[in-house]
Amino acid sequence: xxxxxxxxxxFARRTAIWLVWLLLLWGCFRLYVFLQxxxxxxxxxxxxxxxxxxxxxxxxxxxxxxxxxxxxxxxxLLFNRQKPxxxxxxxxxxxxxxxWPSFQDAxxxxxxxxxTVVIFAAFLSxxxxxxxxxxKALFL
Numbered sequence: 001x002x003x004x005x006x007x008x009x010x011f012a013r014r015t016a017i018w019l020v021w022l023l024l025l026w027g028c029f030r031l032y033v034f035l036q037x038x039x040x041x042x043x044x045x046x047x048x049x050x051x052x053x054x055x056x057x058x059x060x061x062x063x064x065x066x067x068x069x070x071x072x073x074x075x076x077l078l079f080n081r082q083k084p085x086x087x088x089x090x091x092x093x094x095x096x097x098x099x100w101p102s103f104q105d106a107x108x109x110x111x112x113x114x115x116t117v118v119i120f121a122a123f124l125s126x127x128x129x130x131x132x133x134x135x136k137a138l139f140l
Contacts, residue, residue, distance in 0.1 A: 004080045009089030013079055016088055020075045028068040035060035 039060070047057040078084055101109070 004082060004085045005089060009085065009092045012088040012092035012095075013085065017076060017079050020079075021072050024068060024071050024075065028064045028071075031067060032060050032064035035063060 050057065079088070
């Protein structure tokens with residue numbers, strides 16, 4: 001089980017896999033909560049609590065942990081297949097070519113966008129009020 005193109009796209013691949021693993025961790029936690037609340041038989045025979053997060057160690061926890069392990073392993077396998085790995089490698093290479101704006105350029109561009117949005121919002125509000133008055137006068 002070798003890693004496909006191990007030395008390429010390291011940052012993009014690690015970021016992608018960690019984000020997917022965090023999403024899967026949240027999903028398995030929700031599975032644990034679902035199993036705890038809907039299947040009373042899975043709450044029995046508690047072996048104690050996890051120290052920091054105070055979760056019961058029981059059948060619901062075990063099922064959720066097994067699901068987490070299997071899907072995390074599957075995600076790792078997915079990101080080491082040729083097409084997804086090449087996509088992430090190419091993405092990282094393209095991002096290295098990007099010329100990022102300076103902080104001042106980003107601030108100036110943000111100010112321009114905010115002012116433009118405010119002007120358009122004001123214009124649309126005034127136009128809406130004018131049309132409202134016009135059509136109420138026309139039809140009433």
